[in-house]
Amino acid sequence: MSRKAISVAALTALCLTGLAACGSESDDSAAPKKKGASQVAVKLVSGSDGDVCELDTDTAAAGPVTFTVANESAAGVTEVELMDGQKILGEKENLAPGLPEVTFTLTLGGGDYEVYCPGAAEERIPFTVTGEAAAAPTGGTAELLAAGAKDYTGYVNTQLDAMVTGVENLRKAVDSGDVAAAQQAYADARPFYEKIESDVEGFVMEGFDPTDNKGNLDYLIDMRASNLDEAVGWSGFHAVERDLFEAKKITDQTKKYAADLVTNATLLAEIGKSLEFKPEDLANGAAALLEEVQSGKITGEEEAYSHIDLVDFANNVEGAQQAYAALRPGLEKIDAELVTTIDARFTAVIDDLEGYKDPEALGGYQPYTAELKASDGKKLSATVQSLQDVLGRLAEKAATA
Amino acid sequence: MATEGKGFTRRRLLAGAGGGAAAGAAVGFLGGRAVSPAEASAADGLDLSKAYDFYTGDHQVGIATPPQRHLVFMSLDVVEGTTAEQLKVLFARWSAAMATMMKGNPVGSVEPSRSNGVPQDTGEAYDLSPASLTVTLGLGPGLFDDRFGLAGRGPKLLAEIPRLPADELKPELCGGDLALQACADDPQVAYHAIRDLIRIGRGLVTTRWTVLGFGRASAGKGQKTPRNLMGLKDGTRNITTDEDLDEFVWVADEDEPAWMRGGSYLVTRKINMDIEVWDGTTIDTQHVTIGRDKAEGAPLTGKKEFDTPDFKAVRDGEPVIDPTSHVALAASENNGGTKILRRGYNFTDGLNPLGQLDAGLFFIAFMKDPATFVDLQRKLGRVDLLNEYIAHVGSAIFAVPRAPKSGHFLAQELFG
Numbered sequence: 086m087s088r089k090a091i092s093v094a095a096l097t098a099l100c101l102t103g104l105a106a107c108g109s110e111s112d113d114s115a116a117p118k119k120k121g122a123s124q125v126a127v128k129l130v131s132g133s134d135g136d137v138c139e140l141d142t143d144t145a146a147a148g149p150v151t152f153t154v155a156n157e158s159a160a161g162v163t164e165v166e167l168m169d170g171q172k173i174l175g176e177k178e179n180l181a182p183g184l185p186e187v188t189f190t191l192t193l194g195g196g197d198y199e200v201y202c203p204g205a206a207e208e209r210i211p212f213t214v215t216g217e218a219a220a221a222p223t224g225g226t227a228e229l230l231a232a233g234a235k236d237y238t239g240y241v242n243t244q245l246d247a248m249v250t251g252v253e254n255l256r257k258a259v260d261s262g263d264v265a266a267a268q269q270a271y272a273d274a275r276p277f278y279e280k281i282e283s284d285v286e287g288f289v290m291e292g293f294d295p296t297d298n299k300g301n302l303d304y305l306i307d308m309r310a311s312n313l314d315e316a317v318g319w320s321g322f323h324a325v326e327r328d329l330f331e332a333k334k335i336t337d338q339t340k341k342y343a344a345d346l347v348t349n350a351t352l353l354a355e356i357g358k359s360l361e362f363k364p365e366d367l368a369n370g371a372a373a374l375l376e377e378v379q380s381g382k383i384t385g386e387e388e389a390y391s392h393i394d395l396v397d398f399a400n401n402v403e404g405a406q407q408a409y410a411a412l413r414p415g416l417e418k419i420d421a422e423l424v425t426t427i428d429a430r431f432t433a434v435i436d437d438l439e440g441y442k443d444p445e446a447l448g449g450y451q452p453y454t455a456e457l458k459a460s461d462g463k464k465l466s467a468t469v470q471s472l473q474d475v476l477g478r479l480a481e482k483a484a485t486a
Numbered sequence: 487m488a489t490e491g492k493g494f495t496r497r498r499l500l501a502g503a504g505g506g507a508a509a510g511a512a513v514g515f516l517g518g519r520a521v522s523p524a525e526a527s528a529a530d531g532l533d534l535s536k537a538y539d540f541y542t543g544d545h546q547v548g549i550a551t552p553p554q555r556h557l558v559f560m561s562l563d564v565v566e567g568t569t570a571e572q573l574k575v576l577f578a579r580w581s582a583a584m585a586t587m588m589k590g591n592p593v594g595s596v597e598p599s600r601s602n603g604v605p606q607d608t609g610e611a612y613d614l615s616p617a618s619l620t621v622t623l624g625l626g627p628g629l630f631d632d633r634f635g636l637a638g639r640g641p642k643l644l645a646e647i648p649r650l651p652a653d654e655l656k657p658e659l660c661g662g663d664l665a666l667q668a669c670a671d672d673p674q675v676a677y678h679a680i681r682d683l684i685r686i687g688r689g690l691v692t693t694r695w696t697v698l699g700f701g702r703a704s705a706g707k708g709q710k711t712p713r714n715l716m717g718l719k720d721g722t723r724n725i726t727t728d729e730d731l732d733e734f735v736w737v738a739d740e741d742e743p744a745w746m747r748g749g750s751y752l753v754t755r756k757i758n759m760d761i762e763v764w765d766g767t768t769i770d771t772q773h774v775t776i777g778r779d780k781a782e783g784a785p786l787t788g789k790k791e792f793d794t795p796d797f798k799a800v801r802d803g804e805p806v807i808d809p810t811s812h813v814a815l816a817a818s819e820n821n822g823g824t825k826i827l828r829r830g831y832n833f834t835d836g837l838n839p840l841g842q843l844d845a846g847l848f849f850i851a852f853m854k855d856p857a858t859f860v861d862l863q864r865k866l867g868r869v870d871l872l873n874e875y876i877a878h879v880g881s882a883i884f885a886v887p888r889a890p891k892s893g894h895f896l897a898q899e900l901f902g
Binding site for chain 2: 131156157158159160161163171179181182183184203204365368369426430433463467470471472474475477478480481483484485
């Protein structure tokens with residue numbers, strides 16, 4: 086195998102061009118060291134058969150390894166990752182010809198790795214680290230993520246319990262016949278489900294066909310006019326909302342809706358106790374909550390009668406933020422740049438929402454009227470979409486850490 | 487508009503036009519088409535495998551490139567708070583993506599190997615040919631205000647187009663900090679390019695307005711002159727030679743930033759046509775309004791499309807080509823010899839609230855000095871007979887940087 090020859094040649098080239106210290110502590114066959122870290126240059130170039138991902142050496146001694154990535158002319162490659170099997174240990178994104186080179190440093194134990202250059206003619210380049218197997222290298226990431234996921238399971242259950250209390254209060258208010266009190270109780274009960282809805286959806290009650298909405302807890306709890314299934318009829322939060330905010334009347338049917346909601350919410354809270362989340366579930370859940378904002382709240386579809394869509398919006402975002410926060414310590418180790426971007430985009434969305442706070446209004450936010458949607462919907466949608474896009478990239482990282 | 491006070495003259499003129507110069511064209515028309523459909527499509531041959539190189543190191547593609555069949559034009563705003571550094575990365579990413587898509591390749595994976603991966607490329611052009619895709623980037627005046635740290639670095643002639651006579655502009659169809667023009671012989675290829683570029687820019691740019699264009703409405707080098715939705719040949723006297731491009735289109739001024747030299751200025755105007763009204767006018771009115779006949783596209787003083795119009799010709803004491811006809815007003819010889827490169831497309835937005843066809847011409851022009859357009863349109867807006875049937879509802883101007891060489895990106899020196 087010609088690895089040794091390649092490495093020596095590369096080392097010679099480096100000495101000639103003065104890019105690295107020559108004759109330093111590194112042994113002859115591995116990447117040269119600088120300030121204690123082995124130096125590996127990854128060059129992306131356009132070739133006649135597509136883009137090429139070139140390494141100046143394919144081996145390094147165990148310990149810190151710095152990868153310097155320069156995209157010289159490979160238009161089709163915009164990221165480079167170092168993989169250990171299916172795990173991403175480190176990566177650089179937003180690479181494009183003309184941008185300055187970037188570096189990332191990892192502490193690697195002996196073993197076989199791959200430099201992954203998606204889009205290159207040959208995407209996976211083997212990379213070998215010689216010496217001791219990893220003592221305590223990057224392995225902590227997976228544990229951090231797993232710990233975050235465990236904490237988050239507790240959060241979901243707290244919200245489910247709070248939802249049960251909320252809908253019980255709603256039922257009491259509805260039973261009392263006081264429309265104004267029931268409207269308030271409705272707004273008070275909404276936030277909990279909105280914080281976690283994407284984590285607790287998809288449950289079908291035993292004995293029901295999955296295609297039958299009669300046994301679909303999502304439907305029974307959170308159906309709305311836009312997805313009304315005539316075969317099942319109105320149910321849950323929005324059935325109560327319709328009566329309280331459109332007809333502004335409480336009928337026996339309203340009371341039945343409220344009572345059923347308590348039953349179904351309690352059932353969901355029971356199911357919640359058995360749930361276990363993996364890190365990628367949190368990532369997918371966070372992105373899905375933002376999707377809910379985009380498809381249900383900014384359209385004004387979710388709270389068609391009460392117009393408290395911005396309350397739901399704020400709680401979807403808060404739920405996503407909780408899931409993200411649970412992953413953040415681990416993610417920071419994988420892709421600190423992405424973490425910075427996501428932090429900034431959460432801030433942008435939250436700053437946007439801040440402008441709509443109204444302590445006088447039901448739920449604490451301005452009602453999302455047709456006029457507000459017309460004037461502000463575009464701006465809100467753009468900010469949310471920017472956040473959703475980057476959150477969408479988390480699951481892959483969390484799953485492969 | 488200009489009809490009042492000229493009624494009598496107009497009638498006489500119409501009679502003259504109908505009986506005179508247009509007769510030659512009528513002969514051609516009655517005698518059958520000048521070019522059979524088969525010949526025409528051969529001359530305009532579509533080769534979907536054709537791909538253009540993005541890295542010309544000189545002029546961006548999509549300007550002198552013979553117009554493709556379809557256009558997607560997107561105007562974008564840069565999000566408040568975006569930094570010059572972020573814009574730099576965006577331009578680099580966009581440049582790389584444009585180059586990749588123009589080769590017919592996806593921008594990243596359509597089918598990620600990891601189940602939790604989100605596809606990077608949206609996929610709708612995955613099996614399609616390059617289809618002569620060109621993507622062209624333009625920078626609007628707003629990019630160089632005080633928001634992004636780029637103030638004072640803009641091209642010197644880049645300024646908002648002033649209000650012009652007969653403007654009926656709608657703010658939501660005007661302006662933009664950035665523009666992306668995608669042209670291709672397959673509409674889905676052009677759409678994919680814009681969609682994926684927006685996606686790459688998400689968080690930094692937001693969409694402002696867009697136009698989907700079809701049936702190019704201007705001829706490029708070697709192309710048969712196409713027709714706009716008025717049924718008129720458009721672009722008969724368009725710029726086609728390298729000499730004219732150098733003289734009128736490419737920025738060469740040493741005072742301009744280095745990244746603009748070899749670039750150009752892009753002016754867009756969304757022009758709605760009163761389709762139903764136009765369709766109800768007589769052929770004489772159409773001749774007089776435009777200054778050419780319809781089938782052949784010959785000037786009213788000539789017989790063939792490429793005959794040079796004689797604006798001095800007089801019949802019965804009246805000019806044969808009305809001085810307020812579109813052709814007379816727009817002709818280079820009546821505008822101090824200046825020319826602009828037109829590269830417009832027909833568009834439709836469906837129906838308007840009155841149930842009428844909402845359609846027209848998305849005028850795109852490239853020039854080395856935007857004043858050329860402003861002066862011309864100031865004149866046209868005032869007296870053009872065509873104004874009776876059209877309304878300029880959208881307007882924008884962009885500086886189009888020179889294309890990078892391989893290894894570089896668009897307007898790289900801007901961030902230097």
